[in-house]
Amino acid sequence: MAATEEATGPLRGAQQAYVEQKVRLLGGLGSTKRLLSDIRVFNKDSWTIRYPKLSTKAEGAEPSPKRRGVRRSLSFMDDPSSETDVILERSLTRSLTLASIADAQENDAGESPSDPDVGGRLIPESEVSDFQVFRLDLNLGHHGSSAAAGALVSQLEKVSIANLVDERMAAASQHIDRLCVRVEDTSSKVLVTGDLNAGKSTFVNALLRRTVMPIDQQPCTTAFCEVHDFSENNNVEEVHVIKDTAAYDIADESTFKRVDLSDLDRIMDDEEKPSILKLYLNDSRPLNQSLLNNGVVDISLIDAPGLNRDSVKTTALFARQEEIDVVVFVVSAENHLTESARNFLKNASNEKAYLFVVVNKFDQIKNKEKCRRMVLEQIKELSPRTYEDANDLVHFVDSLLGKDDPSFEDLEASLRSFVLVKRAKSKLNPASTYLSNLLSDIELLVGANAIVAQAEIAHAKGDLDAARPVLERMKNSREALEEALESVEEQGARSASSKTQRTLTNALDRVGQGLPGLSSVQMPSYPGLLNLLDYARDVRKALVTSLDMAVKLSEDEARVIASSGVQEVLTLGDEYLPEGVERSRRVFMPEAMFSTRRTRDGKRRVRSNSAVVAGGTLGLGIGLAARQEMLQPTFLDLLDAPHNLWIYFCGGKEGEEEKEQSAIGIVSVAIGVVTMIGGKSIGLHGFVEGVMHITNILSDESTRKWGAAILGTFAVGTAAYLVLELPNSVPRTIGRRIHYSLVCPAGGPGPKEELFVDAHVARVARETRKVLRLASWDLKERFRIAMDERSREVRGAEETERRAIRAKEWFTEVGQRTADIRELAGLVSLS
Ligand SMILES: Nc1nc2c(ncn2[C@@H]2O[C@H](COP(=O)(O)OP(=O)(O)OP(=O)(O)O)[C@@H](O)[C@H]2O)c(=O)[nH]1
Numbered sequence: 001m002a003a004t005e006e007a008t009g010p011l012r013g014a015q016q017a018y019v020e021q022k023v024r025l026l027g028g029l030g031s032t033k034r035l036l037s038d039i040r041v042f043n044k045d046s047w048t049i050r051y052p053k054l055s056t057k058a059e060g061a062e063p064s065p066k067r068r069g070v071r072r073s074l075s076f077m078d079d080p081s082s083e084t085d086v087i088l089e090r091s092l093t094r095s096l097t098l099a100s101i102a103d104a105q106e107n108d109a110g111e112s113p114s115d116p117d118v119g120g121r122l123i124p125e126s127e128v129s130d131f132q133v134f135r136l137d138l139n140l141g142h143h144g145s146s147a148a149a150g151a152l153v154s155q156l157e158k159v160s161i162a163n164l165v166d167e168r169m170a171a172a173s174q175h176i177d178r179l180c181v182r183v184e185d186t187s188s189k190v191l192v193t194g195d196l197n198a199g200k201s202t203f204v205n206a207l208l209r210r211t212v213m214p215i216d217q218q219p220c221t222t223a224f225c226e227v228h229d230f231s232e233n234n235n236v237e238e239v240h241v242i243k244d245t246a247a248y249d250i251a252d253e254s255t256f257k258r259v260d261l262s263d264l265d266r267i268m269d270d271e272e273k274p275s276i277l278k279l280y281l282n283d284s285r286p287l288n289q290s291l292l293n294n295g296v297v298d299i300s301l302i303d304a305p306g307l308n309r310d311s312v313k314t315t316a317l318f319a320r321q322e323e324i325d326v327v328v329f330v331v332s333a334e335n336h337l338t339e340s341a342r343n344f345l346k347n348a349s350n351e352k353a354y355l356f357v358v359v360n361k362f363d364q365i366k367n368k369e370k371c372r373r374m375v376l377e378q379i380k381e382l383s384p385r386t387y388e389d390a391n392d393l394v395h396f397v398d399s400l401l402g403k404d405d406p407s408f409e410d411l412e413a414s415l416r417s418f419v420l421v422k423r424a425k426s427k428l429n430p431a432s433t434y435l436s437n438l439l440s441d442i443e444l445l446v447g448a449n450a451i452v453a454q455a456e457i458a459h460a461k462g463d464l465d466a467a468r469p470v471l472e473r474m475k476n477s478r479e480a481l482e483e484a485l486e487s488v489e490e491q492g493a494r495s496a497s498s499k500t501q502r503t504l505t506n507a508l509d510r511v512g513q514g515l516p517g518l519s520s521v522q523m524p525s526y527p528g529l530l531n532l533l534d535y536a537r538d539v540r541k542a543l544v545t546s547l548d549m550a551v552k553l554s555e556d557e558a559r560v561i562a563s564s565g566v567q568e569v570l571t572l573g574d575e576y577l578p579e580g581v582e583r584s585r586r587v588f589m590p591e592a593m594f595s596t597r598r599t600r601d602g603k604r605r606v607r608s609n610s611a612v613v614a615g616g617t618l619g620l621g622i623g624l625a626a627r628q629e630m631l632q633p634t635f636l637d638l639l640d641a642p643h644n645l646w647i648y649f650c651g652g653k654e655g656e657e658e659k660e661q662s663a664i665g666i667v668s669v670a671i672g673v674v675t676m677i678g679g680k681s682i683g684l685h686g687f688v689e690g691v692m693h694i695t696n697i698l699s700d701e702s703t704r705k706w707g708a709a710i711l712g713t714f715a716v717g718t719a720a721y722l723v724l725e726l727p728n729s730v731p732r733t734i735g736r737r738i739h740y741s742l743v744c745p746a747g748g749p750g751p752k753e754e755l756f757v758d759a760h761v762a763r764v765a766r767e768t769r770k771v772l773r774l775a776s777w778d779l780k781e782r783f784r785i786a787m788d789e790r791s792r793e794v795r796g797a798e799e800t801e802r803r804a805i806r807a808k809e810w811f812t813e814v815g816q817r818t819a820d821i822r823e824l825a826g827l828v829s830l831s
Helices: 005-045 099-109 145-155 158-184 200-208 261-269 312-320 339-352 368-382 384-388 406-421 423-512 529-576 641-650 656-698 701-743 755-825
Strands: 052-055 070-076 079-090 094-098 187-194 224-229 238-242 256-259 276-281 298-303 324-332 356-360 394-396
Touching (some): 005 158, 005 423, 005 755, 052 423, 079 423, 094 099, 094 423, 158 423, 200 406, 238 261, 324 406, 339 423, 356 368, 356 406, 368 394, 394 406, 423 529, 423 701, 423 755, 529 701
Parallel strands (some): 224 276, 324 356
Antiparallel strands (some): 224 298
8 A cells, every 4th residue: 555654654653553562462362372272281181170150249248448359259150059258359460369368468468558549440340250251151142141041051060161161262262363363464444333224324424525325214224335445446446246255355256246336226225135245435535534545554444234123143243253443333312322232332342342432413412411421321331441532432423414513523533543543442452352351261260260279279188187197097007906806716716616625525524424414404214124225215315415405505605705706896896997987787696606508409408527516406407316326225225245344354444333333234244135135025034034944954953952042042133233223324324335436436446536526616616716707807898998998088189189289380370371471462551
């Protein structure tokens, strides 16, 4: 573009300043893009970013007069119920401090003089607590949809919210790319928009000093009409009708349709209404007066359809597009700001910060002062920065009069200055405003997340303080517990074994003497010689049963020992297991000890060697009394010849009394034989006759006379003795035989193994040990699991603490980086 010295001279200084600021801003945008990328990586790999919500507290919301910050209640989208008091400071950067810490610092500061800049927040109070760029409310409208969206988001999980924030950051990063393109672009686009019929086309025509745009009392602008200097179109004035803006290429005829300028009215009225038109016009005014042909920057004016014609959204979106540098908002003074105008201004001011407002048809207003006041009040609320610069940015004019209205001249000068001289404002400010908002959002995000990290550090420390000592104690006491359990097991088994040994040895000794193993067992009464065999059977059964009962007694004693052992194990559990660990819920059932297992077919399975090991007759397994060979009386039960012979001839070890008895016993052998042979049918009479008969054969007459008498007397005496002695000798004989069979079951004078006693001792000890081992195994398992859990807890808390410390450091670093970027991009002051 050719520029004359006259036009460029006064603008050169501003241009240079602009270039410098542009370079700084581009640097800031680049750094912010890298920062965003780092935050996204951190969000993905190291820390799920939480999305904060700051709300005003009903009470105590006001800050201390000494403080620049405001008190807010911090909560998070994924956990709206838990709130923390924070102080939000907004000076050059936005920072969050826990209220408790800020209060403490304030107290430490003592009676320091009040900050003169109290409440000097640089962005409006309403915006200070909220996100501008990362706001998760997609609908920017005013219809209260944000509350619904907030409620929806609060249902989402942390990760989903972090993903939404990530999407925002990705979008911000792309927006930065577009901003960079725009900042580097030398052209400036001025969008003229406003309510329907506000006089936008009239105003554009007045600026161009020619009637180009169709004007009507009826709403008539249906297309976006972009007005460019005709130098961009080879100095040819014409209209290009465009279907697709993105595809439009001035060098490619297929992307547009050429139309003569004089046909503009006709195209607008066409049935197939175009949506975008490019008008190339010759503004023949001198460079220092012309807006389009100004010698510094390529300006294009865009006359947009009235807001209420198209949907508010379309125009609002258009206004937010990055190629728009300046928004000129035309308001009809007759209507003030309509609702759609207010919506538009509110949203556009977020994006642009400064808006150029033309209050048109001011000539129609009678009470001009009142109108001016009311419009300015509305602007103050909607775009505070525009209001701050109202003298330059808000103009009350009559566009119909155009250049003939002195106010219009002021407007033109301000607009030229706004677009050209204050180019930084019109061109760079949208980018720096966006950058500043973005950095503020990052600061709010990392500030809140640093608070979360701090809370996690404290929480992890608390967990570690609680779990570490418990774990240490468990590690140190593990060996002691194992030893104690082993001792319980050992002592229980030993005690059961020695008790059983004593009980059974005692019982077996008594049985060996013909007495019942346990005194509680009744011996059968002697039924007489004729029922001797039954008597022997009953005696045998009683003795055997008494042994079974002794076994049962041993088992009962073992149950008591096992019970107290199990109790000891439980006490050890209480002593060694940490609090909160569930104690054993196993119930020890003594009656289950020594039970036989049943096989699948329901038959009993005897686990021990059936030769001598028995549980007794009382349902405790196969006892001696259940074994037929033990109950079956034999001849030897009555007259134990081998025993008596052994004792008598071999001297034995028994005492004298035993010897005397044995002498008689020898005699009894013969009688016994006869008795057994004759049994009940022969009887004593037959026996005496038999003896006489024998002596008849063996002796002569003289001896027969004496011998018969002697023999008769001897036999009768012996028989009488036997009859009297049998009730005592039979139990002794049977007892001795049972005793013998249980100590030498294989028969014969083999090694004197105490098989009966030993086997039961081993069995009872084994069963007792089994019970105690199970109880101690259970406790050991609980202890091991509890220790593993504590180890895991400690490791988890250590990991959380490490992660949170790293995150906190990282967030602090990010806070520093945003401050540096502000410095670099020249955003130190947002005014
Ligand atoms: N008195 C007076 N009338 C004006 C002024 N500006 C525009 N008008 C009239 O207002 C009516 C609408 O003007 P336009 O310029 O077509 O308005 P617009 O905003 O472009 O209309 P649409 O594009 O259709 O929304 C016309 O009849 C104009 O003559 C003004 O400053 N004073």
